[in-house]
Amino acid sequence: MAVPHPSIPLIESRQILGTPDPAEARRIGRLVLAQARQCPVCQVLTRHLSTLGHELRPCELIERVAPWERDEHSVRLAAAWIVLHAW
Numbered sequence: 370m371a372v373p374h375p376s377i378p379l380i381e382s383r384q385i386l387g388t389p390d391p392a393e394a395r396r397i398g399r400l401v402l403a404q405a406r407q408c409p410v411c412q413v414l415t416r417h418l419s420t421l422g423h424e425l426r427p428c429e430l431i432e433r434v435a436p437w438e439r440d441e442h443s444v445r446l447a448a449a450w451i452v453l454h455a456w
Contacts, residue, residue, distance in 0.1 A: 375391075375455075376424070376455065377426065378424060378425060378426045378427070378451050378455070379451060379452065379455045381426050381427060381448070382394070382426075382427055382447075382448035382449070382451040382452045382455075383448075383452060385427055385444060385445055385448035386398060386401070386445070386448050386449065386452060391452075394452045395452055395453060397449070397452075398448070398449035398450070398452040398453045399449075399453065401442075401445055401446055401448075401449035402415070402446070402449050402450070402453065405442075405446050405449075408440075408442070410438065410439065410440045410443075411440070411442060411443075411446055413438050414434060414438055414439055414443055414446055414447075415446065415450070417433070417434045417438065418430060418446070418447060418450045419450075421433055427444050427445075427447035427448040427451060428444060428447075430447040430450075430451075431443045431444055431447055
């Protein structure tokens, strides 16, 4: 059985996290989400991401939240969320 080709959002998310390897991207994604628990801005953003879906690209996800609900780590956090929650 052939492995399906990853979606554009998933490929882009792995690039943002710095690795094309799916397992390594998931490992990095878990670290990014763990660090997000320490940041009040990231905590708010994480709640928003779970309602927006994983079919969007990381930058598109960030554009859907208010400017005060994001920071310089937001695109990386969105990428981590996509890598960990994409089907």
